[in-house]
Amino acid sequence: MKEQLENIIKEVYQKKNKNLFTFLTGAGISADSGIPTYRGTDGIWVKGTKFHKPEEFGTFQYFKENPEEVWQYSLFRKKMFESAVPxxxxxxxxxxxxLLQDRFHLITQNIDHLHRRAGTQRLYEIHGKPREIKCSNGCNEIIDLPLEIAGKNQEEDLTQKDIExxxxxxCGSWMRPNILWFDERYDEKTNKKFSSLKMAKNSGVLFIIGTSGATNLPMAIAETTLKYxxxxxxxNTEDNFFTTRIKDKKxxxxxxxxxxxxxxxxxxIIKETVNS
Structure with a gap:
């Protein structure tokens, strides 16, 4: 394994084109920070929601019908994220x-803010940022979640001030977290869809860490890297959708x-390559 990594890292570093080192991360990378993964038996959807299926709860449709319940869960998760450390x-x-500077890019599916808190700068958060909010009725402005709104325990209700x-x-409509729900499509403004695919096109190597490839933009990023x-x-700790896609590839x-x-x-290996 080490020899394979040395060969590909040195090869990509010496290239003039398609020479980016791109890292794609998912929930697995934050497990050691105490944040549950999403679909495991102790997953965050199971612990925090009425329904065990994220496809039921994590939708814009469900938010429109139950905004206070979704916000209670979102603020429960906010407290969980804030108590975790990178x-x-x-x-x-x-x-x-x-070490790599401009040749490094990190694409993450995570919304826990831990990469940014650790110090990563060249970061694309393709599932959005819960620390931002936007109007659920389509008003265009994206703003920071007000500092006065604190994270909550699972059983805590919203206060009247929170609701205001x-x-x-x-327009008076509910604001919503600026994240991607299961019944929504990736875009550039919130999800950096086209920037991520352009990055994948120019990547000599894509490291996939702690994600199974269950959503379509991460899989498209991998497909694009392979295509070019x-x-x-x-x-990853076990086989996944990415493994199935690449198992017959050289x-x-x-x-x-x-x-x-x-x-x-x-x-x-990169340190040795950069300094040689």
């Missing part, structure tokens, strides 16, 4: 970015080890 994998990625702050000043000759490195490396240990190895 783990070693997050910090390894920051060090890799410092979560209403659109232009890049290599996929699948770093330009792939499949690794079933701890993300933090593999990232540490990748960092050392």
């Amino acid at each position: 783990n070693q994998s997050h910090f390894e990625l920051v060090e890799i970015e410092n 702050l979560l209403k659109c000043k232009a 000759g890049g290599t996929i490195v699948d770093i 330009n792939k490396i499949i690794i079933r080890e701890s993300a933090s240990e593999v990232l540490k190895m990748i960092k050392e």
Whole structure:
């Protein structure tokens, strides 16, 4: 495995075109920070919602019918995210970015803000940012979630002040978290769809860490990297949708080890390559 990584990293670093090092992360990378993954038996959807199926609860349609319930859950999750701290994998990625500079890009499906808190700068949050809100009725402005709105315990209700702050000043409709729900499509403004695909096109190697590929933009990113000759490195604890897609491809490396240990190895190889 180490020899394969050394070969692909050195090859990509020496290229003039299609020479980006892109990292795609999902919920698995934050598990060591105490944040449950989404679909596991102790997953965040199971712990925090009335329904166990995210496709039922995590939709714009459900929000329109039950805005207070969704906001209670969102603020419960806000408190969970704020109490977590970045783990070693997050910090390894920051060090890799410092080595590669503009040739590094990180695309994350996570909305927990841990990559940013760890210090990552070249970051694309393709599932949105819950620390931002926008009008559910279509008013265009995206604003920060007011600081007065605190995270909540699971059983806490919204206060009257919360409700006032979560209403659109232009039209009076409920504001909503600026995230992607299951019945919505990726776009550029919130989800960096086209920027991410352009990045994938120019990536010599795409490292996939802690995500199964269950949503369509991450899979399209992997497909685009493959289409234009890049290599996929699948770093997960078990096989997944990405594995199925790349298993017959030559330009792939499949690794079933701890993300933090593999990232540490990748960092050392890059450091040696950059300094040689």
